[in-house]
Amino acid sequence: MSFWQPIKSRLYEINWLLPVLIYILGLVGVAMIFAATDGVWNNGAKQHLIRLVAAGLVMLVVALIDIKIWYHLAYPIFIIALIMLVAVDMWGVSINGSQRWLDLKFTRVQPSEIMKLAIVMALARYYHDLDRARVSHIIGLVIALIVIALPAQFILRQPDLGTTLLLTMTAIAMIFLAGVNWRVISSGIVAATIAIPVFFMFGLKEYQRARIRTFFDPSSDPTGAGYHITQSKIALGSGGVSGKGYMNGTQRQLEYVPENRTDFIFTVIGEEFGLVGSLATMALYILLIAMCVWMAMQCKHKFSKLLILGLTTTFALYVFINLAMVMGLAPVVGVPLPLISYGGTVILAVMIGFGLMLSAHLYRKSELPRGGR
Amino acid sequence: MLSGLGLTTFGILSARLYYLQVTRAEDYTVLSDNNRFNYHIIIPSRGRILDRSGEPLALNRQDYRLTLVAEQVPDVDATLDKINDVVPLSEKNRKRVFSDIKRHAKFVPVLIEDHLSWDQFAALNLRAPEIPGVVPQVGDVRSYPHHGVFSHVLGYVGSAGPSDVEKDNDPLLKQPTFRMGKTGVEAAVDKTLRGKSGRLKVEVNAVGRIVREWPEEENQAASGKDVWLTLDASLQKYAAELFEEDSGGVAVMDVMTGELRVLLSMPTFDGNLFVSGLTQKDMDEMNSDERRPQFNKVIGGGYPPASTFKMSVMLAVLKNKVINPKERIICSGKVRVGNRNFHCWKRRGHGPMDFMDALKHSCDTYFYEMAQRLSIDKVAEVATSLGLGQRFDLGIRGQTSGIVPTQVWKQKRLGQGWRMGDSLNAFIGQGFVLTTPLQLAVMAARIANGRKAVSPHLIIGDDAPKFGDLGVDHEHMAMVQKAMWRVCSEPGGTAYRHNALGFEGIEMAGKTGTGQVRGISASERASGVIHNRELPWKLRDHSIFVGYAPFNGPRFAVGTIVEHGGSGAKRAANITRALLKRVLENDGIPELLERDALR
Numbered sequence: 001m002s003f004w005q006p007i008k009s010r011l012y013e014i015n016w017l018l019p020v021l022i023y024i025l026g027l028v029g030v031a032m033i034f035a036a037t038d039g040v041w042n043n044g045a046k047q048h049l050i051r052l053v054a055a056g057l058v059m060l061v062v063a064l065i066d067i068k069i070w071y072h073l074a075y076p077i078f079i080i081a082l083i084m085l086v087a088v089d090m091w092g093v094s095i096n097g098s099q100r101w102l103d104l105k106f107t108r109v110q111p112s113e114i115m116k117l118a119i120v121m122a123l124a125r126y127y128h129d130l131d132r133a134r135v136s137h138i139i140g141l142v143i144a145l146i147v148i149a150l151p152a153q154f155i156l157r158q159p160d161l162g163t164t165l166l167l168t169m170t171a172i173a174m175i176f177l178a179g180v181n182w183r184v185i186s187s188g189i190v191a192a193t194i195a196i197p198v199f200f201m202f203g204l205k206e207y208q209r210a211r212i213r214t215f216f217d218p219s220s221d222p223t224g225a226g227y228h229i230t231q232s233k234i235a236l237g238s239g240g241v242s243g244k245g246y247m248n249g250t251q252r253q254l255e256y257v258p259e260n261r262t263d264f265i266f267t268v269i270g271e272e273f274g275l276v277g278s279l280a281t282m283a284l285y286i287l288l289i290a291m292c293v294w295m296a297m298q299c300k301h302k303f304s305k306l307l308i309l310g311l312t313t314t315f316a317l318y319v320f321i322n323l324a325m326v327m328g329l330a331p332v333v334g335v336p337l338p339l340i341s342y343g344g345t346v347i348l349a350v351m352i353g354f355g356l357m358l359s360a361h362l363y364r365k366s367e368l369p370r371g372g373r
Numbered sequence: 374m375l376s377g378l379g380l381t382t383f384g385i386l387s388a389r390l391y392y393l394q395v396t397r398a399e400d401y402t403v404l405s406d407n408n409r410f411n412y413h414i415i416i417p418s419r420g421r422i423l424d425r426s427g428e429p430l431a432l433n434r435q436d437y438r439l440t441l442v443a444e445q446v447p448d449v450d451a452t453l454d455k456i457n458d459v460v461p462l463s464e465k466n467r468k469r470v471f472s473d474i475k476r477h478a479k480f481v482p483v484l485i486e487d488h489l490s491w492d493q494f495a496a497l498n499l500r501a502p503e504i505p506g507v508v509p510q511v512g513d514v515r516s517y518p519h520h521g522v523f524s525h526v527l528g529y530v531g532s533a534g535p536s537d538v539e540k541d542n543d544p545l546l547k548q549p550t551f552r553m554g555k556t557g558v559e560a561a562v563d564k565t566l567r568g569k570s571g572r573l574k575v576e577v578n579a580v581g582r583i584v585r586e587w588p589e590e591e592n593q594a595a596s597g598k599d600v601w602l603t604l605d606a607s608l609q610k611y612a613a614e615l616f617e618e619d620s621g622g623v624a625v626m627d628v629m630t631g632e633l634r635v636l637l638s639m640p641t642f643d644g645n646l647f648v649s650g651l652t653q654k655d656m657d658e659m660n661s662d663e664r665r666p667q668f669n670k671v672i673g674g675g676y677p678p679a680s681t682f683k684m685s686v687m688l689a690v691l692k693n694k695v696i697n698p699k700e701r702i703i704c705s706g707k708v709r710v711g712n713r714n715f716h717c718w719k720r721r722g723h724g725p726m727d728f729m730d731a732l733k734h735s736c737d738t739y740f741y742e743m744a745q746r747l748s749i750d751k752v753a754e755v756a757t758s759l760g761l762g763q764r765f766d767l768g769i770r771g772q773t774s775g776i777v778p779t780q781v782w783k784q785k786r787l788g789q790g791w792r793m794g795d796s797l798n799a800f801i802g803q804g805f806v807l808t809t810p811l812q813l814a815v816m817a818a819r820i821a822n823g824r825k826a827v828s829p830h831l832i833i834g835d836d837a838p839k840f841g842d843l844g845v846d847h848e849h850m851a852m853v854q855k856a857m858w859r860v861c862s863e864p865g866g867t868a869y870r871h872n873a874l875g876f877e878g879i880e881m882a883g884k885t886g887t888g889q890v891r892g893i894s895a896s897e898r899a900s901g902v903i904h905n906r907e908l909p910w911k912l913r914d915h916s917i918f919v920g921y922a923p924f925n926g927p928r929f930a931v932g933t934i935v936e937h938g939g940s941g942a943k944r945a946a947n948i949t950r951a952l953l954k955r956v957l958e959n960d961g962i963p964e965l966l967e968r969d970a971l972r
Contacts, residue, residue: 237393237401250576251405275394279387286383320382327389 010064015295015361019056021288022339022354026052026347028281029265029340035247036261036268044261044342051344055351062355067363070356071125071303077114078122078147084111085154092158100158112155112163113349117356119171120310122147127178128303128368136181144175161208162333166317173313174306228264229328235260236270236278236327243274261342263334266326281340285319295361301368304360311353318350414544416551417568418513420597422527422558424606425632425833430523431559431644434516437494437509440482443474445506453485455504459496460486482508515552515559515648519606521641522613525669526604526769526831528557529647545570552648558600561768562832568597601833603632611955612637615948620664621915621935622671624814625952626829628821628927631838633767633829634956636811638671640664663911664936672772675807676934678761679886679941680735680867681919682802684820684853685756686743687732691849692755695746698728698852704738708797715741715797718887732856733866735885737801744800749791752800753779758826758844760815761808767831775812778805803889813932817919819843820857821882821927823850857882858924868946874922874954876963881953882927883920885941888934890914913937918945922953923966929956 030052034045084102088111092099101108126144127135134140148171156164176185200209235251244250249271260268270278289312296308315338322337324330336343338350393401422431439456446452453467466486473483485507489497498509515530517523533546533553545551545567554563571594575586612623616639625635640662646655659666668674690696706722708715717723717737723730731739756762762777776782778799780791798804808816811829818827824847825840843850860866860883861873867885874881890912916938921930931949938944957963 233393234401234404236390237397238405239394240398240402241395270390270394275390278390278394282383282386282390286380289379316379320386323386324389327386327393329385329389 007064010362013362014060014063014358015291018288018291018295018354018358019059021284021291022351023052023056025281025284025288025339028269028284029342031246032265032268032340033261033342035249035272036265039247047344048342048347051347052339055347058348059351059355059358062352063358063362065359066366067301067304067307067360068366068368070121070307070359071128071368074118074121074125074303078118081111081115081118082151082154084109085115085151087111089154089157100160110345112151112158112160112167113345115151115155116163116167116170116314116349117311117353119148119151119167120174120307120314120353121356123171123174123178124303124306124310127174127306128301130178132179135175135178136184141175141180141184144171147171156203159205159208160334161204162321162335165333166314166321166335169317170310170314174310177306177309178302228259228332232264232267232326233328235267239271239274239278241275243270243272243277246272248272263322263332263336263341264326265341266323266337269340270326282323285316289316289319292357295357299360299364301364303368304364307360308357311357315350315353414548415571415573415592415594416513416545416548417570417594418596419515419530419552420566420568421599422566423599423601424604424609425602425634426605427601428606430519430602430604430606431515431517431527433513436487436512436514437489437491438487438512439485439489439494439497440508440510441470441474441485442479442482442506442508444479447505449474452504452507455500456485456497456507459500460489460493462486482510487512488514512550517644517648519610520643520645522610522637523604523606524557524641524644525638525671525771526557526602526636527644528559528561528769529555529644530559531555531647543567543570555647556771557769558602558832560770562600565600566597569595571595603627603634603831603833604636605634605956605959608952608956608959609635609637612948612952613639613641615951616640616935619935619938619944620670621933621938621945622669622674622810623931623933623948623952624671624811624829625929625931625956626814626818626827628818628827628921628930631818631827631829631840633811633814633831634929635952636671636831638669638674640666642666669771670934670936671810672767672769674809674934674936675773675775676809676915676917676936677804677806677888678802678808678813679888679915679917680737680802681813681816681884681886681917681941682756682761682800682806682808683732683735683740684816684857684884685759685761686740686747686752686800687728687853687856688759688845688849689752689755690728690743690747691852692846693747693751695743696728701725701727702731702736702739702742704736706738708738708741710741710745710793710797713794717741729852729856729859732853732884733859733863735860735867740800741797744796745793748780749796749799750779750781753777755845756816759819760826760828761806761812763812765811765815765829767829769831772811773807773809775809776805776807802886810932810934813917813919813934814930815932817883817921817932818930820850820853821921821930823847823854854882854924857884857920860884861920862924868918868920868942870950873950874957876954876957876966878966879922879957879963880924881920881922881950882924883918883946883949885946886915886917886919887939887941888915888917890937910937914939916944916946917941918949920946920949920953922957923962928960928962929953 030045030049033048034041037043037045088099088102093101093103093108100110100112102111123144126147130140148168152164152168155167231251235249238251249268251271269281292308292312296305299305299308318335318338321330321333321335325332325335336346338346418433421429424430441452443449449471453462453470456462470483470485494509501507501509517527530552533551537553538546546553554560554566559566572592573586608625612635620639622638623635624633626633642659703725704717704723706717706720718735723734723736723738726734726736726739756777762775764772764774783789783791783795795804799806815829824843826843827840828838830838858880861868862880863869868883916935918933918941919931921927931952933945933949935944935948
């Protein structure tokens with residue numbers, strides 16, 4: 001009793017509205033994977049449900065651990081994640097031409113997924129500890145940029161453009177949230193305008209450049225990379241306002257949209273439930289994100305605030321990029337729709353992220369080492 | 374500020390969704406349906422080609438094939454080995470199977486072997502359950518049951534080539550198993566035989582596999598229509614037997630209707646070989662044969678008509694009144710014109726010859742005399758009206774017009790003026806004159822008919838053919854007919870046989886021709902020892918005969934040329950006699966006449 005009592009009382013204090021929203025989206029995912037696999041329960045839908053439940057338990061455990069502990073673990077986790085990225089670079093397992101996995105004998109892990117969480121934690125701690133006045137200082141900026149550039153560089157080499165972009169954008173958003181001044185922001189924008197074309201020419205592999213080129217002109221490659229975009233737009237567009245009905249999507253049934261169980265699952269929603277279903281799904285995501293922002297507002301410490309906002313940014317970027325890609329507004333970069341797309345690693349990473357947010361919110365009043373003002 | 378950015382982004386996404394799912398929904402629905410539906414072309418079964426009594430000359434045979442569906446085969450090599458136990462597969466064929474598998478989607482059946490025997494097919498069907506992915510199939514293939522005898526007329530079928538597809542946008546032509554008429558009747562009435570393709574609406578997935586059929590929206594294929602020919606299968610086969618190993622052509626024609634009962638070129642080739650794919654050996658054999666089996670001689674071969682041309686000359690002579698038919702010309706065996714000697718075929722000469730005798734004995738000297746009295750142009754006029762020097766509307770390709778020379782023709786063609794020597798040669802059907810066996814049959818038919826310019830036809834159509842007037846004086850024609858009767862039916866005629874056709878009261882009329890292939894040298898003429906049979910085949914004379922029967926009330930006319938067959942009185946005359954006898958018999962003419970006589 002003595003061990004369970006505090007845990008039990010903590011359980012009551014958790015913001016249960018967040019898990020409810022998460023599970024509504026997760027179940028939408030189960031239903032859509034079921035449809036995408038032609039109504040075969042065993043071909044993803046069941047696994048998705050099991051993973052949701054399992055990852056949900058992990059989320060609870062993470063949530064119940066005091067935010068103080070996560071604060072202290074922030075740097076060690078970041079360093080371990082960085083070491084794993086180096087290991088992937090040297091001994092990683094190649095799948096489909098990308099070297100993203102690390103074989104740990106009993107399981108395979110994708111260190112870039114860990115890094116997505118780790119970098120948010122590390123930056124949150126960094127800015128928690130940093131004096132507010134130094135945020136815009138040159139040294140303060142350079143250290144932050146190094147923290148970002150190190151993992152980003154390794155992930156880009158795998159190559160995984162989608163994750164690199166996600167990571168970099170999240171980190172930059174965090175610098176911004178930490179209260180960097182306008183001078184830095186504007187010079188950053190200038191630097192980016194110069195850097196992006198240079199990056200496009202020298203920082204990318206040929207297939208990545210092709211994907212971006214194809215995005216701007218899908219008809220140039222109708223059977224290759226442009227095929228994804230064209231068929232995906234056909235699926236969405238032919239859904240109309242009310243959709244073709246659940247399990248009635250022809251594009252989906254006839255396997256015209258590739259990867260419609262994973263990255264392109266939104267096409268199934270759009271085709272079978274039309275504009276109504278698409279907007280409803282988007283509304284659920286907005287609600288979830290708004291809930292996270294609301295949780296951040298309630299936190300006392302900068303670490304908790306930045307942690308929640310950083311993780312929320314990652315999640316929101318996932319959603320934005322995936323939807324924009326499916327609708328033909330962004331290049332095909334291989335970013336899943338979190339909670340709905342089939343894929344174990346992503347679910348686990350997202351759920352741990354939500355666990356951290358719940359923890360930050362749950363222990364919003366507990367004491368943290370005093371950081372900078 | 375960030376939440377503002379977030380809301381803006383979601384706003385953009387919503388606007389995009391609205392654009393895709395509302396503004397452009399219709400366009401995308403169409404695109405989605407295009408993705409989804411496909412039309413499968415159903416190949417109609419090809420119409421048959423029948424002879425006049427309905428006997429099939431070309432039909433569709435069931436062909437037994439073996440196909441393989443790669444995705445259902447665990448090990449292609451092992452599977453082919455198993456099949457090899459029943460049907461021996463060549464190394465070349467195995468390689469082709471592998472490359473076909475690579476070229477097509479994994480669910481598309483790939484042909485392993487076709488034209489299987491029934492025994493092989495039955496054995497494979499028995500073993501099929503233990504060889505997964507191997508599917509025995511039955512398909513249509515064109516078959517010519519009479520093999521060679523009708524090949525030149527029927528032609529053959531083959532896959533559509535790029536030039537065919539360009540000219541004809543029928544979707545059938547793009548089907549790999551579709552066969553279209555390439556030559557002969559198959560090509561002439563291809564549209565009729567072909568039928569109309571059917572369409573089956575099918576739902577296909579992204580890789581082209583059919584996931585559902587929509588039979589309620591099926592457009593049934595309309596089978597091709599049968600085509601009837603005027604030919605008589607048994608008579609044509611009999612004609613081929615009569616030719617034995619010889620080369621040439623023969624046409625048997627109804628003198629009233631123009632229907633061709635026989636249109637045969639010899640030797641023949643087997644049209645079935647072209648359907649199943651000609652081997653190099655067959656090809657070489659065909660090409661090395663000096664008798665040229667592929668050449669349709671009966672309509673495409675131009676031969677000197679020799680003495681069979683003399684009827685045209687006689688009609689022109691009578692028409693232009695250049696001689697009194699009673700007037701006699703003395704034949705001494707040769708005539709000197711200019712500084713050249715022109716010989717009669719009978720070295721010792723025929724003695725005095727009048728008009729009728731000249732044809733009966735085919736005296737060349739008489740015609741040499743006529744050549745000096747009458748312009749070639751006048752003869753050409755008559756010859757053309759009798760059907761020489763022209764093509765007829767048979768439907769099938771490969772006809773030659775032959776040559777009926779005139780002064781203008783020679784000037785145009787050779788840039789030289791007409792000479793007396795040219796006339797002398799032309800008046801006995803040598804020199805520039807060239808005719809086909811079909812034209813000779815038409816000529817005989819028009820002479821026999823006497824009134825109408827009957828033209829041959831081969832494919833039975835909807836309209837009864839109409840013929841114009843021949844425009845030859847009936848008395849003149851009667852004289853020529855009588856002369857031709859004398860050739861066959863009066864002792865001393867060049868083709869005389871007692872009771873030639875073997876029916877009481879039925880007599881035939883005709884004319885022999887012996888077409889020279891080589892110039893005969895003076896020394897040969899002097900010694901006279903070289904007999905035709907002693908010459909190499911290529912240098913022997915062509916044996917030519919035209920004839921019709923019955924003499925009283927003509928029904929059928931025949932034109933026969935046997936290449937290098939020697940004297941016209943022999944090979945060609947025998948074939949013609951036999952065919953006339955058989956065609957009259959087939960139509961029951963002797964019985965009819967007998968009954969009339971009894972009445």
